[in-house]
Amino acid sequence: MKNFEYARANNPADAVRLVGDRPGATFIAGGTDLLNLMKDGAQTHDRIVDVNGLALTDISHGNGFLRVGALARMADVGAHRAVREKFPVVSQALLASASPQVRNMASIGGNLLQRTRCGYFRDTGSACNKRIPGSGCPAIDGENRGHAVLGVSDHCIAAHPSDLAVSLIAVDAVVLTNGPHGERRIPFGDFHLAPGDTPERENVLTHGELIVGLELPLTPAAAKSQYLKLRDRATFEFAVVSVAAALDLRGRTVNDVRLAFGGIATKPWRSTDAEAVLRGRALDTATIDAAGRAAVHGAIPRAHNAFKIDLVQRALSRVLHELGGVR
Amino acid sequence: MPDNSETPKQQHKRRTVLKAGGAAAIAGIAAAHSVTEASAATQAQDAALAADTEASAVPIVLTVNGQARQLRVEPRVTLLDALRERLDLTGTKKGCDRGECGACTVLVDGRRIKSCLTLAVMRQDCAITTVEGLAKGDDLHPVQAAFIRHDAFQCGGCTSGQIMSAVAVIDEGHTGSTDEIREWMSGNICRCAAYPNIVAAVQDAAKEKRP
């Protein structure tokens, strides 16, 4: 790991300035992704600004929403009673992530900014358009079992790794930031970017912009939500495919629904097309299957990841059958 | 009681490496706990270009197993490397150095973390417990005793991490069933696959409460 300056920020404004002042600077929260990237040489920084001294760890109730501080730890948010009761999909996604030790360290803000596990991205011996724009994407014709089938471009097919992020789209979360240009509220669906021809840009944050928290609106759908994560081993592994669903049923009819997917896309992926198939319809196996087909419409399989297209539809089917009590 | 255990032998000389990589590293900013210090140090950047290894290392105090230990580390030194290479606490193991194996598990303020994924400079105001801090004199911690009773290791490479995680898992109350133990011990990989005996040891130790 290349050496760097270390500074501790005492309040958000200092943090923003200490990073904003210096192009090579970045924040550190849990350090669980940043330090791996720096050890691998996939990222280098000449200044690290420690934000762990900021008072951003609270989980509190607002008017119609739950507010979660950016520095709340994955373990604490996953176990929090209001999160478990009002946003089960978020709690389940968190508790299915990483390991207990990592969850004790890792923050909510850092989780959203974790970078892809694509082996070419993390290996400085490989070309990678995300790491060195214009150098090429070896995954497209290489090892791509873990890669995305949706939201891909000719420049990058790396899958977004966060479970939490997938669950947050399904509950209409809002990201709250404080940056060099003031405060912002960013709807979760607008936060991450598909690679297009700038795969190095993964989200809409500007340099020095600090995530201070999340707002999770309390809705009937969020309260009846579920996360299903399928992986290559029983636990402590990233998703091969995952599904986050939030469902508001009136009788048998779908009043409102959110469907989001992980492991299959270049960013946390919401399918409004699949939601549209369900909304206003009676929830039965035929509509669920139709929603699954809509979710993967336009998917682009590669040599090793075509199986995900089938797998994710079956995962969605299981979640909706369980959530909706459909036999 | 402060115990500066840095001996000349342990002060690593890495001038060449640092000159290549750490041009901007300065003691002032590295130690900075206040922003004013940090900005002042930023202005002193030119001076920093000449900074060498010693200048970029910062004095810190780590409280390990109840003892305050003074040392100098570069900001990039992980807690794991500080414990092993500087404080001679080699009970904590380095397996993957990437957060994937759990061999480096320690307790910080009572919570288990992976010491390879945090910087020593970030852990100055914390109470750190390593495997060396569990026994009371010759009295083994109940988890240590249970690991011996159940033969819960083969090569031993993962064992101190398993034990630290087991201490935490019992504290957290995640020992209701073997499935629950397996899930909550899953951050600790055992390449010898001593898992059945590890689970039995955790289950057994969970029955005892330490006074």
Ligand SMILES: Cc1cc2nc3c(=O)[nH]c(=O)nc-3n(C[C@H](O)[C@H](O)[C@H](O)COP(=O)(O)OP(=O)(O)OC[C@H]3O[C@@H](n4cnc5c(N)ncnc54)[C@H](O)[C@@H]3O)c2cc1C
């Ligand atoms: C072994 C292992 C297994 C894992 N398994 C999973 C898994 O199954 N599922 C999953 O979802 N994740 C998994 N992860 C990833 C893990 O969840 C992330 O590493 C973690 O959430 C990052 O949070 P952090 O606080 O440690 O971030 P850091 O590493 O401190 O920071 C990550 C990035 O976010 C930036 N940042 C941090 N906080 C802020 C903020 N408040 N505002 C602006 N920028 C900020 C940093 O500058 C950095 O660029 C795993 C990680 C490891 C090491």
Ligand code: FES
């Ligand atoms: S050495 Fe830290 S988890 Fe492997």
Ligand code: FES
């Ligand atoms: S005892 Fe050998 S790795 Fe666990």
